[in-house]
Amino acid sequence: MLLGAGTVPVSCLAADDLTVELGGLPVLRGVSLSVGAGEGVALMGGNGSGKSTLVRALLGLLPHQRGAVQLFGLPLRSFRQWSRVGYVPQRSIALLGGSKVKEVVAAGRLAHRRPFRPLGRGDREAIHEAIGLVGLSDQLNTDIAALSGGQQQRVLVARALAGHPDLLVLDEPTSGVDLEHQRVLADVLTERLAAGIAVLVVLHDVGPLGDLIDRAVVLSGGRIAHDGPLGDLGQHQRRLGGHQHLDHGRTADDPGAGSASWLGGAVQP
Amino acid sequence: MIEILSYPFMQRALIAALLTGLIAPAIGTYVVQRRLSLLGDGLGHVALAGVGLALFTGTAPIPIAVAACIAGAVVVEVLRQRGKATGDVGLAVLFYGGLAAGVFLSGISGVGAGGLVQYLFGSLTTVTVGDLGLVAVLAMVVLVPTLGLAPQLYAVSTDEDFARTQGLRVRLYHIAVVTLAAVTVALAMRTVGLLLVSALMVIPVAAARNLVRGFTSGLVCAVAIGVITAVGGAVGSFYANAAPGAFIVLLAIGVFMLSWPLSYLLRLRRAAAPLPDSMDDDDELVAPHTVTESHPHRHEPGCGHPAVQHGDHTDFIHEGHRHAVHADHYDEH
Numbered sequence: 001m002l003l004g005a006g007t008v009p010v011s012c013l014a015a016d017d018l019t020v021e022l023g024g025l026p027v028l029r030g031v032s033l034s035v036g037a038g039e040g041v042a043l044m045g046g047n048g049s050g051k052s053t054l055v056r057a058l059l060g061l062l063p064h065q066r067g068a069v070q071l072f073g074l075p076l077r078s079f080r081q082w083s084r085v086g087y088v089p090q091r092s093i094a095l096l097g098g099s100k101v102k103e104v105v106a107a108g109r110l111a112h113r114r115p116f117r118p119l120g121r122g123d124r125e126a127i128h129e130a131i132g133l134v135g136l137s138d139q140l141n142t143d144i145a146a147l148s149g150g151q152q153q154r155v156l157v158a159r160a161l162a163g164h165p166d167l168l169v170l171d172e173p174t175s176g177v178d179l180e181h182q183r184v185l186a187d188v189l190t191e192r193l194a195a196g197i198a199v200l201v202v203l204h205d206v207g208p209l210g211d212l213i214d215r216a217v218v219l220s221g222g223r224i225a226h227d228g229p230l231g232d233l234g235q236h237q238r239r240l241g242g243h244q245h246l247d248h249g250r251t252a253d254d255p256g257a258g259s260a261s262w263l264g265g266a267v268q269p
Numbered sequence: 270m271i272e273i274l275s276y277p278f279m280q281r282a283l284i285a286a287l288l289t290g291l292i293a294p295a296i297g298t299y300v301v302q303r304r305l306s307l308l309g310d311g312l313g314h315v316a317l318a319g320v321g322l323a324l325f326t327g328t329a330p331i332p333i334a335v336a337a338c339i340a341g342a343v344v345v346e347v348l349r350q351r352g353k354a355t356g357d358v359g360l361a362v363l364f365y366g367g368l369a370a371g372v373f374l375s376g377i378s379g380v381g382a383g384g385l386v387q388y389l390f391g392s393l394t395t396v397t398v399g400d401l402g403l404v405a406v407l408a409m410v411v412l413v414p415t416l417g418l419a420p421q422l423y424a425v426s427t428d429e430d431f432a433r434t435q436g437l438r439v440r441l442y443h444i445a446v447v448t449l450a451a452v453t454v455a456l457a458m459r460t461v462g463l464l465l466v467s468a469l470m471v472i473p474v475a476a477a478r479n480l481v482r483g484f485t486s487g488l489v490c491a492v493a494i495g496v497i498t499a500v501g502g503a504v505g506s507f508y509a510n511a512a513p514g515a516f517i518v519l520l521a522i523g524v525f526m527l528s529w530p531l532s533y534l535l536r537l538r539r540a541a542a543p544l545p546d547s548m549d550d551d552d553e554l555v556a557p558h559t560v561t562e563s564h565p566h567r568h569e570p571g572c573g574h575p576a577v578q579h580g581d582h583t584d585f586i587h588e589g590h591r592h593a594v595h596a597d598h599y600d601e602h
Binding site: 111 | 303304418420421423427428430432435478484485487
C-alpha cells in the first residue's frame, strides 16, 4: 500500500480542472478525477464524450491546455517511475503485426529494464505469468495478427500486467472479448485490487467487471456528469434525461451523447 | 572463389559489401516497421548534396555525405514530430532540394553531374583502405544500437503511445533510427550506391517476414539475407563482369520472390504440424495423453499418411492431427 504511517493519503492518479483541446476544439472541460490505491474506477460515457482523450491526457500522451495531472503525487512533468504504470490502449495492432505474442508482452517490461541489457530471469517469469493470466500460454509464439480480436485485446492486457504496475489504466479492455474471458479479466483485476493497486478502466458496458468497480465516473460532452457508486447510476441517468444540456463540441453530432441512451442495458441493477 | 580473394581490391570490395549487407537490413527492420520504407531513398538524395559539397570544397565525400544525410534525416523527423511536414510535401522539398544542390554544386566545382554517377550506383571495386576503415567504424556505430537497443527500438516503432508509458524517450529513439538510417545510406554510396541502398534496407526485411515469424527472428533473418545477397552479388558481379550494386539488389529481389512460394510451403508444414510452435526455447510442452477412438487403419511407413519423426517415435499426420503408435492403440498428438 502507498500509505505510510502519518502521511497524507496520496492518489495514484489525480486530475484537477483538466482542459484538453484537440484541433482547437475543447474535448475535456475542467475535469477533476482521482483514483486511490486499491480503488477500481470505471470511466464511462457515450462515443465522443472524451473518455479516451481523458485517459491519454492523464498519461501524458496528449498535452493539456489547463489544469494539472499528478501520478503518485508527482506532477506529470516530473514523473519518472513509469514501471508503476500499466496502460492498455484501445486495441490497435496496426504496427504490431509480425510480432510474436511474447514479444508484444515483453515490451511491458521495458520500464524495468536498462538499455543494452538482455531480458533477465525475473522479466521472463513476469512475461510468462502475464500471458498465463490472460489464458494465452499456448499462443506464445503466434503472430499477433493471426489472433482473433478478443485474443489480441488479451495480449495487450498481458503486456500491461507484465510490468506489475501499481496503477493500471485500461481503455475498453473488454471490447471484442468473450464473456468467459471478461470474467477471467475481472478475476485478475479483483486480485490485483486486493493487493492494493489502483485501476481506472474505460468501459462501454459494465459486464462482469461491474463487481470490482467502486466508483463510476461518467463523462458527457467533455464534462463529468456523474462521479459516485455504480449503483447510483440508474437514478442519475433518469435525472440526466430530464435536465442535461448538450454541449455543442465534438459530441453534437453524436446521437447518443447527452441523451443517456447509451446506458441502455449497460447497467443491470 | 579462392582466386577472387587474391585480388586486394576484391578483398576490400567483399568486406565493404559484407558490412553493407549487415547494417542496411538491421536498421531497415525498424524503418520498415514504421512504414518509412522510402526514407532511405529520400536520404540518398540528401547525401548527394553532401557529395556535391565535397566535390566543391575538394574534401573526402563520405564524411560530408554522412553529415548532410544526418542533418537531412533529423530535420525531416523533427518536422514530422511537430506536425509541420504534413504528408510527404515537406519531405519531397527536402529530397529534391538535396538532389538539386548535389547537381548544382558538382556543376560549379567543374566536375559536372557525371561525377555523381559513381555515388548513385556505387563503385565497390574502387573502395580504398581508408574508405574501408571509415565504413567499418560507422558500421559498428549502426550495428551496436540496432542490436543492443532492439527491445526499445521495437517498442517505439510498433506502439509509440505504449512505449511512452514505459518511460521511453520516444522522440529521441525516433531521431536515433533516422540518424542511423542516414549513416547507412551515406556509407552505401561506395557499395551499392545511393539509388539502390534503400532496396537493401527494405527487400531483405520484406523477404524475412515471409520466411520467419516474430520481430527478432525477422531481424536476424533479414540481416542474414542482406549479408548473403551482398557478398553473393559482389562475387557474382566479378565473374559476370556486371555492376555489383545492381547485381546485389537483383539478387535480393530474387530472394524476395522466392520467399513467396517458400512462405506458402512453410505455412503448409506449420498447419500440418502445429506442435513445435509451443516448444521452442524455454516453453515446456505437456503433451496430453489422448487416445483415439477405434481406428481401423494401421499406420506404418509408406501407408500414405505423412510421417513426422517426433522424439523417440513416429507420428502420422491424419486429418490435421497426429497419430502415434502406443502399445495397442494410437495417441492423439
